[in-house]
Amino acid sequence: MSTFTMLLPFGPQHPMLHEPAHFKFEVDGETVVNVTPYLNYVHRGIEKLLENRTYVQGLYVAARVCGICNPSHTNAFVAAIEEAMGIEPPPRAKYLRVVTQEIHRIQSHLILLAVAAEEMGFNSLFMLIWRDRERILRLIEGITGGRVMQSYDRIGGVYRDINDVLAERVIKELSEMRERIIQYRKVFSEDPIVRRRTVDIGVLRTAEMVRLGGVGPFARASAVDYDVRRDHKSIHVAYDEVPFNVITRDECDVWARLIARVDEVLECINMIEYALKHMPSGPIRYRAPRAAPKGAEGIGRVEAPRGELIHHTISDGQRPYRHRIRTPSFANVFPAAKAHIGYSIADIPMIYVSWDPCFSCLARVTIVDVKSGTAKIVSGDELRKEARRRWEK
Amino acid sequence: MILEAILLILEVFIFPGFLFLLLMSFFIEWYKRKLFARMQNRVGPKYIGYKGLLQPIADFFKLLSKEVIELERADNHIIDLSLLVASSIFIYVCFFLPFAGKPLISFEGDLIAVLLLTSAASFMLFAIGWSMPSPYGMIGGMRLLAQVIGFEIPYFMLALVPAYMTRSLSIFEIGRRIWPSLASNPAYLIPWSISVLLFLITTQVELEEAPFHIPDAEQELVAGYFTELSGRRLALLDLAKDTQLLFCATFMASIFFGAGSPFCQSPLLCFITTIIESLAIVFFVVAIKASAARLAISNVLDIMWKYLAPSSALVLAISLLLGGV
Known part of the structure; x- marks a missing residue:
């Protein structure tokens, strides 16, 4: 190997990135030999903000950790607080939480698939997937009242109910959506150029993925059989009652990560249909106390679209004494950086997009x-x- | 004598000279953008002129009015020179094309001259990237060069197929004789149809359109060799790229489809057929662009050297055999 290397900066502003981050790629010709991520461009001090607000106020701050997966953050926050308070939401609310979580997973995965198409220069596919995502957003607006930001989960339940007319509309639109997703799956698995750009690119074997601590679909595509929804029984969401399969693949490359997401979307549609058809009746919200006992701890673990999300809270009465958020993207940075090494510059955007990065939630000051x-x-x-x-x- | 001189001046400056080429380049850019947008379920240029017809002109003049940012460590003389040479080459080679009957410049062997000039222009674009201090420009330039070296050989060989069929090396003559020679020797249709398909692919490479938009791969290299160009320089480059599209489409139309030569008696009819043929070729270019993802540079070099170069040599050999060398 020659000793001449060039530093190729990607960021803080770069067409590949959709949020400010900075990756310095050391390249030898067209081959990447080293990567250094610099991530602290969007520090907003949310953990500190949460300590200064009551639980009810904190709900809205928690939702703003991330624009794309905000229901996961609300859900994890609420689960942590509910655990600290020692309360359990009503069964109908648990089912409604499943519906909102999963429908958000669909739109988040569609973003990723669209962005993946765009990163490989396939603008038409990007436009088509984006058009379908818009329909999902309309459904979300129908269910929760908000198109992108909702704060749908409340401490002790959810914000509003779903009626039969709406439920039928959701089921009908999602079954139409299934056809489209199957078509996209065909594009991603059969298009020769897409395959050339993704198969055997950015390979991370299972052992390495576990060692570096990747989570979510990113890890599941490397045959790490771990899903918080299945492996961590929660009394805050009805995942133990809704049947679903955990999608794992053993190809370990970019292609496997994209296809794993397509399959998860199909799985999500099944889950939503099941949840809507088997939804128990009853109240959607219990009246929750304003305060938790001092020193009480709660952990909210949620499978966000990008992987395992943890909110850990220690109560100080009406507000958290300390609230800690471990976001999935933060766990995925290190395996993702490792996946670049040895592949070419042309593969950088594909490997980069395959771990579905989302930076606004992971900035820390160290x-x-x-x-x-x-x-x-x-x-x-x-x-x-x-x-x-x-x-x- | 004076009348002839005036006519020549009009031809050079108005039709089919500079003014026409300029307007036609802008029109073809609008056509490309609108078509691409409609294929993606978007609207495309809309506001300026009828259905956004004047949008490319507005863009051009806006860029002209903007500041040129000269980088300190860039080789600014080389950049300006290469831009000027590249854009003037693309306009100059359009003079060889039969837009309405006999082109402005035509001599036996101009096919070779035109092909040489276009590869020189591609080299000028590489020089722009190479003179930039930024890694994006340098890598973009290197990729462009790798791609140009890869596609030039099949491009040359495929252009020689119709030249051999018509026993001529002049673009105008090839266009005039291509249909009669195909009619007189129908076996030529086999190499002809294969070489049309292959030539369309190489044209796609020459134009750097998807799946071959590798030198300016946005998500990897921002804009590749023209990342740091701004203002007048960018306007000039955009114009050069539009003229290149016009040239490539009409060039292909004239050497493979005879570009309006069946109607040579009436210049207007000839002109309309030529334009329709070029626009049809642009349609196919855009359709490929809209339905393909970007290949990686290693894949392209594989395709060029392993498949395209041998198969174009084969096509040329078949047509030589059919012609009875």
Whole structure:
């Protein structure tokens, strides 16, 4: 291997990225030999914000962690708080949560598939998938009242009910959607150019994926058989009552990751149909207390579209003493960076899109002292003080 | 004498000279954009002029009015020179094309001259990327060069197929004789039809359209060799690319389909047929563009060297055999 390498910056502004992030690719000719991710462009201090708000106010802040998978964040937040308070939502609310979670998974996966098509220069497919996603968004608006941002889950239940007319419309539109998705599956699995660009690209074997801690469809495409919905019994969502298959694939490449998502979308449609047909009657919300006992802990684990999402809260009465969010994209950065090494520049966008990155949820402030090699996590207050000190100087 | 001189000047500057080529390039850009948009269920250019017909002209003049940002470490002289040479070559080679009857410039052997000039223009585009200090420009330029070297050989060989069938090396003559020679020797239809398909693919490569838009792969290299161009430079490059599309479509129409030569007696009819044929070819170019993803550079070089070059040599050999060398 020659020793001459060139640094190819991708970001903070680059057509490949849809959110600000920065990847420095060290390339030797057309081959990537090293990757360094720089991720801290969208730090918003949400964990700190949550500590200053009551649980009800915090619900809306939690939803804004991520624009695409906000129901997952609301759900995880609510599950953590409900666990800390020791309450369980009514059965109908659990089913409604399944419906909203899964319908959001559909739209999130459709975004990814569309973006994957766009990253490989297939603009027509991008436009077509985007048109279908629009129909899903309309259904979401019908169910929850919000097109993109909802905060549908409430502590002790959900925000509003679904009636039979709407349920029928959802089932009808989703069965039409199934045909379209099957057609897209055909495009992704049969188009020769798509196959050339994705098969055997960005391979990460199972052992390596487990070692680096990938989660979600990204890991399941490397034959890591783990899904929070199945493996972590939750009393906050009715996943134990709705039957579904966990999609795993053993090809371990970009193609497997895309097809795993297409299959998950089909699985989601089945789940929603089952949930709507078997929805128990009863109230949709119990009146929840305003406060949790001091020191009570709660963990909300949700399978977000991108993987396992964890909200961990420690109560301080009416508000969290500390709220910690572990987002799936954060877990996926390291295996994803590893997947680039050894492949060419042309493969960068494909490998990049295959882990479905979403950066606005993963920024943390960590200050590293280069001389002593120590690192410390800084709170918002200290940052403000530091900013003030510099400003006054 | 004076009348002839005036006529020549009119021909050079108005029809089928500069003014016509300029307007036709803008029209063909509009056509391409509108077609591409409709194929993707979008609207496309809409507001300026009838159905957005004047949009490319508006874009061009807007770019002309914008500031040129000259990079400090870029080789600005080479960039300007290459841009000028590239865009003037694309306009110049259009003078060889029979838009309405006999072209402005025509001599025995102009086919070779035109092919050489177009590859020189591609090299100029590479020089632009190479003079840039940014890695996007450099890698884009290198990819362009790799692609050009790959496709030039099949492009040359395929262009020689109709030239051999008609025993001529002049574009105008090939166009005039292609239908009679196909009619007199129907066996020629086999190499002719295969070479039409292959030539369409190589045209796609020459135009850097999908699935071969690799030198300016947006998601990898932003805009490839023209990432850092702005203002007048970008306007000039856009114009050059439009003229290139016009040239490639009409070139293919004239050497493979005779571009209006059956109606040579009436210039108007000849002109209309030529334009319709070119637009039909652009339609196929856009249809391929709309239905394909981007290949990786290694895949393209594979296709070029393993399949396209041998098969075009084979097609040429078949037509030589049929012609009885």
